[in-house]
Amino acid sequence: MSPEDIDALVRLAGLERTREKFPEDVADAAAVASAIRAALPHRPGPDPDRDGEPWPPPFAEDGA
Amino acid sequence: MSDPTALSASELAAAFAARALSPVELAKALLARIDLADGELHVFVTLDREGALRAARDAEGEIFAGRRRGPLHGVPVGVKDIIDVAGLPTGCNSRLRHGHLARTDADVVARLRAAGAIILGKVATHEWALGGPDFEGPAPPARNPLDPSRHPGGSSSGSGAGLAAGFFPLALGTDTGGSIRHPAAACGVVGLKPSFGLVPRGGVVPLAPSLDTIGPMARTVQDVSLLFDAIAGPRQAMASGRDGSIAGLRIGFVRSFHERDIPDPDPAVRAALERAATTLEEAGARVVPVDLPSLSDFAAANRAILTAEAFAIHASGLRTCPEAYGALSRRRMLVGAFLTAEDLLAAHRRRRELTAAVDAAFEEVDILLTANNMDPPCRMDDEAAMARNYGRQARTPFNLTGHPALALPCGLFVDGLSVSAQLVGPFGKEERVLRAGAALEGSRQAGRRA
Numbered sequence: 449m450s451p452e453d454i455d456a457l458v459r460l461a462g463l464e465r466t467r468e469k470f471p472e473d474v475a476d477a478a479a480v481a482s483a484i485r486a487a488l489p490h491r492p493g494p495d496p497d498r499d500g501e502p503w504p505p506p507f508a509e510d511g512a
Numbered sequence: 513m514s515d516p517t518a519l520s521a522s523e524l525a526a527a528f529a530a531r532a533l534s535p536v537e538l539a540k541a542l543l544a545r546i547d548l549a550d551g552e553l554h555v556f557v558t559l560d561r562e563g564a565l566r567a568a569r570d571a572e573g574e575i576f577a578g579r580r581r582g583p584l585h586g587v588p589v590g591v592k593d594i595i596d597v598a599g600l601p602t603g604c605n606s607r608l609r610h611g612h613l614a615r616t617d618a619d620v621v622a623r624l625r626a627a628g629a630i631i632l633g634k635v636a637t638h639e640w641a642l643g644g645p646d647f648e649g650p651a652p653p654a655r656n657p658l659d660p661s662r663h664p665g666g667s668s669s670g671s672g673a674g675l676a677a678g679f680f681p682l683a684l685g686t687d688t689g690g691s692i693r694h695p696a697a698a699c700g701v702v703g704l705k706p707s708f709g710l711v712p713r714g715g716v717v718p719l720a721p722s723l724d725t726i727g728p729m730a731r732t733v734q735d736v737s738l739l740f741d742a743i744a745g746p747r748q749a750m751a752s753g754r755d756g757s758i759a760g761l762r763i764g765f766v767r768s769f770h771e772r773d774i775p776d777p778d779p780a781v782r783a784a785l786e787r788a789a790t791t792l793e794e795a796g797a798r799v800v801p802v803d804l805p806s807l808s809d810f811a812a813a814n815r816a817i818l819t820a821e822a823f824a825i826h827a828s829g830l831r832t833c834p835e836a837y838g839a840l841s842r843r844r845m846l847v848g849a850f851l852t853a854e855d856l857l858a859a860h861r862r863r864r865e866l867t868a869a870v871d872a873a874f875e876e877v878d879i880l881l882t883a884n885n886m887d888p889p890c891r892m893d894d895e896a897a898m899a900r901n902y903g904r905q906a907r908t909p910f911n912l913t914g915h916p917a918l919a920l921p922c923g924l925f926v927d928g929l930s931v932s933a934q935l936v937g938p939f940g941k942e943e944r945v946l947r948a949g950a951a952l953e954g955s956r957q958a959g960r961r962a
Contacts (some may be wrong), residue, residue: 461833463846466834477846485816487809488855489805489861
């Protein structure tokens with residue numbers, strides 16, 4: 449996660465004051481979140497909620 | 513009568529029925545033991561001395577008048593301090609809960625009172641059931657009675673430590689990422705994380721609502737069964753009537769967790785689990801190897817969901833008064849702020865895939881045998897060791913999948929502290945894991961006596 453990404457998420461979550469007081473905790477949390485993200489299956493594959501249909505649902509290639 | 517504080521709940525019930533012991537005598541003996549030792553162990557956050565003695569007198573009157581409500585009547589219980597008990601604070605070991613007083617009992621406490629159990633008081637938890645030992649928190653961290661320099665596990669640390677110290681025979685804990693089974697392992701006692709959703713959660717402060725589970729802890733499997741029957745409701749209680757035999761039970765031994773997924777577990781873990789498998793076979797079960805997906809797969813999905821849900825609950829507090837949180841829980845909760853909807857959806861998809869993988873294993877076997885802790889508990893003051901050991905365990909898979917998991921001692925590390933195993937069953941099949949647990953426990957006790 450880039451410093452710009454962290455800045456954006458800190459602002460979005462309203463954690464500016466938290467980062468002022470605990471910059472190391474915020475940096476550590478962002479690093480752990482990155483590690484968790486890397487370990488999650490962000491990949492296409494069968495969707496267990498839709499009887500194994502592809503995930504993400506493919507967009508119609510004919511523009512429909 | 514031998515020392516009543518050493519008796520199990522089932523032995524106490526028999527002693528009450530025979531009038532060999534009264535609930536008041538027991539309560540006084542426990543309070544004396546607590547007065548003697550809790551200054552060092554810090555198990556109790558709120559000890560309800562008067563309430564417990566009053567309830568013990570009531571129980572004594574009813575039991576001796578022939579109006580016994582059941583096996584828990586007159587038996588004291590320690591309650592984790594995130595569970596409401598009417599008239600007592602629910603502190604959650606948080607500075608934000610100063611002055612809190614619960615107006616009503618949590619559903620699970622109401623069930624205990626209906627069964628005649630005596631609420632002895634509120635016992636230590638890590639902050640919000642998430643942080644680790646916090647030496648700056650409102651209450652000092654509980655110590656491990658087996659070695660007060662060692663971590664007692666958590667977050668249900670007071671429940672495990674109080675059982676090992678002989679302060680009460682039964683305790684309630686909660687388990688979102690292993691918080692019943694960790695102190696059970698560290699303190700050498702027994703703990704059950706029931707199937708997700710089985711035990712009502714009204715009046716319990718949430719950590720991660722799609723994972724939070726309340727469960728029983730005790731010094732024996734039989735006592736865990738008694739407490740489970742009381743808190744799980746009548747239908748489950750009938751289902752958990754157990755006759756002891758495990759002849760023909762098919763047990764899947766998941767060696768991959770401790771042999772493939774965790775580097776260099778303590779050698780005692782492998783040895784103790786192999787002995788447990790042999791013991792179960794000798795009791796008539798059939799043990800076969802089972803592989804499951806890797807612990808890191810389970811852990812990633814569990815941490816994403818847990819931290820996202822915990823952050824959602826605590827976002828306001830973390831924005832406005834982050835200094836009111838201990839460092840460990842603040843760091844862990846803040847992780848949720850840096851996960852996206854896409855991450856959370858990926859975690860939930862993976863959760864369903866992993867649950868399906870465990871369910872598929874249960875098409876071939878009746879229960880699973882797995883490791884619990886991979887190392888003996890580390891020193892309380894060794895932050896680096898605590899951070900290192902945080903993920904070196906096999907508990908989170910079954911928070912993620914919701915299957916019932918029983919933690920129980922199955923051997924010893926070289927320093928004399930317990931190695932703990934897990935027995936895991938299909939959803940709603942607590943009876944099976946308790947039956948297998950009783951067989952394993954009985955064989956170990958018989959072996960020690962021989």
